[in-house]
Amino acid sequence: MIGRIIWFATLAALALLTAGLQLDMQSKGTAQLARAVPAPLRSYAQTHIAHAALQAGDAQLAVAEAKRLVRRRPLPAENLTLLAAAHARAGEVDQATQAIRIAGQRGWREGAAQEAVLRLALSAGDDAEAARRYAALFLRPQTPDRLLEELGPAVMGEAGGLGQQTVIAVVVGGERWHPQFLRRGASVMPPAAFSAIAAGSLAKGAQFDCTQLKQSAAAIAQRDAGAASTLRAAAARRCPDITG
Template identity: 55%
Template structure:
């Protein structure tokens, strides 16, 4: 009799555990379920708990929940970004700076981390690092153009400076996003910086579609004719028909 009771209790416990684990997994899609999962069993649920706490008014609770999340799941860059946000709200600015830099190194596709590291790099006067983060945001199609327009003038303000030179190195090192650079760069970068960067990559041997290049030059001519002419001159070797 006692053995049977122990067996039923064991089966009941296993059923409860399985149910709670399923709720934890479902909380990724239904955040309201997160609070039903006991703290020791939280995985996906802890993400929701931490995010809600960080967005709340109790900064210390937000910090505690974010730390708990990172202790449970330290690898994702998004979790470190959440911890950095919690540290900032709790007044731990130096720690937040370190955390967000680690997040940025770990997750190049994590936009909040990239933007935060970019701004930290600008504050530190590290235009090269800021340009690398700008490139990461630039390549992400979901990054708003307005954000790139806001950041571009500060990152790329020095002709032949570290910001522009870093982008030239990145673009010249691959031909995978040349068309994207021309189309989006002409739209979101400061015109003079865009034209000078494009011209420098051409001198480095970068290859572009001539039709796309011509369209970019025409767009640049509307606001900065002199810069557009420099780009046209640099492009003639690749696209002879561009000769004015």
Template identity: 50%
Template sequence: MIPGIIWRVLLIAIALVFAGVQLDREAGKTYPLAASVPEQFRSASQFPMAAMALDSDNPDYTLAEAERLIRRRPLPAEHLRILAQAQFAAGATDESALTIQYAAQRGWREPLAQETMARLAIDAGDMPEAARRYAALFLRRDTQDALLEELGPMVLSEPGGAGRQTLIEIVGGGDRWHNQFLRRGARVMPADAFVEIVSATVANGSRYDCDLLNQLERGLTTRDEAAGEGLKTVIADQCPS
């Protein structure tokens, strides 16, 4: 009889653990469920708990939840980003700055980390690094154009400068995103920088869609006549009629 009781208790314990793990997984996708996950089972659900804690008026609670997230799931860059925000809210500005740098190194597509690192690089006068961070933001479809328009003149202000040269290398090495670069770059980059990057990459062997270039030339000329004339020269070289 005793072995039977032990067996049933064991089955119940396994079922409870399984239920807790499943609830944790579901809460990682459905944020409102996170608070209902028992603390000892929180893994995936700790991310929404920490993210929601950022809206708290209690910085100590926010920091505790963020630190718990890092202890349980330390690898994702976005988890470090949440920790940096929590540290900043708690007044630990030096620790926050260091954490955001780690986040940026670990995840090139983590937007807040990339924006922060871009601004730090700009302040330090490190235009190649700023341009790399700018490119990481540029490639994210959910990055607001307004942010790229704000950072672009800071990163790409100097004709022939290090920021532009770095973008030339990045764009020239990424044939698969040339059309994305053309469409977005014509909107958000300084017009003369956009034309310099297109012209240099064409000279280095890149080839762009001629119909798209012609379409963009008309809009660019309206925005900046000199830049439009420069793009016409590129089109004439690459797309002879």
């Protein structure tokens, strides 16, 4: 009798465990399910829990939830950047830097963490890293234009500086992003910085489409005539009719 009770209890426990694991898997694409997953079984669900804590502004809770996430899923870079962002929000710069250093080998994909890492890099005086994070945010269609407009001056404001040079390297190395750079950059980047980056990219061999380049110059002219003149002069050899 006792053996049967133990057997049925074991089956019930296994059923609950299986249901919890399945719910956790489903939460990967449905954030609303995360809270329904029992805390000890949260793996994919823990990503949503940690992200929500970070967005809520409770720094210590965000650190605790992000640490729990990294313990359960240590490999994804996004989890480490969430931990870095949480440490940064809590003012724990050394811990944030350590998490960034580890995650730096894996890349960043998550927008909120990208922004947090960018701001941390700026505060640490790492202009190159800030520019790389800006480029990553820029290339995400989901990134609001207002955020790019806000961050642009701090990242690329120094003429010929490391921030501009880093973005030039990104543009030159990513030909498939040229149309997005010319279209979006002309509206969200500081005009002088955009012109300098476009000119620097041309000098390093970027093969911009002339029609798109002409449209960018016209858009910049509405914001800064001097920056537009700089861009047209730099592009005149490749696109002779850009001044027309």
